[in-house]
Structures are given as structure tokens and as C-alpha cells.
Amino acid sequence: xxxxxxxxxxxxxxxxxxxxxxxxxxxxxxxxxxxxxxxxxxxxxxxxxxxxxxxxxxxxxxxxxxxxxxxxxxxxxxxxxxxxxxxx
Numbered sequence: 001x002x003x004x005x006x007x008x009x010x011x012x013x014x015x016x017x018x019x020x021x022x023x024x025x026x027x028x029x030x031x032x033x034x035x036x037x038x039x040x041x042x043x044x045x046x047x048x049x050x051x052x053x054x055x056x057x058x059x060x061x062x063x064x065x066x067x068x069x070x071x072x073x074x075x076x077x078x079x080x081x082x083x084x085x086x087x088x
Contacts, residue, residue: 005077012076016069017062024061027056 033049 005036009073009077012073013066015067016073017065020061020065020069024058027061028057 006058032049039045
């Protein structure tokens with residue numbers, strides 16, 4: 001109650017981007033572990049995990065979170081407090 005539209009919008013967007021980045025980090029970690037396991041099982045396989053690939057994956061996951069969080073954030077910011085409290 002009493003929050004400005006800008007505050008609600010930023011809260012939703014921060015949450016969406018944070019969840020996406022955390023998912024990206026978990027995906028990067030699982031990929032690195034999977035590559036290490038495969039490297040132990042397959043002779044001659046040497047995985048290379050570069051900082052560029054990690055930054056790109058993290059950036060893409062943040063962009064996806066921002067893109068798909070924008071519409072729900074915009075809708076939540078436009079919702080009246082009475083309508084928002086009606087469903088709780």
C-alpha cells in the first residue's frame with residue numbers, strides 16, 4: 001500500500017533478473033561438472049570453459065529474466081491496491 005508504480009516495477013524486475021541469473025549460475029555449474037565427468041570418462045576430451053562463455057551465459061540469462069519479467073512487472077505496477085488485496 002502506498003508504493004509508487006516505479007517501486008513496484010523495479011521490485012518485480014529485480015526479482016525476475018535475480019532468479020534468472022541464479023538459474024544461469026546453476027546451469028553453468030552443472031555444465032562444468034558435466035564436462036568434467038565426461039572428460040574423466042572419455043579419453044582425449046579436454047573441456048575448455050572460458051570466462052567469455054560464462055559472461056555470455058550470465059548476460060543472456062539476465063536478459064531473458066528482464067525480457068520475460070517486464071510484462072508481469074508492468075501489470076503489477078498498474079494494479080490498484082484493492083484489486084491486489086482481493087485475491088489474498
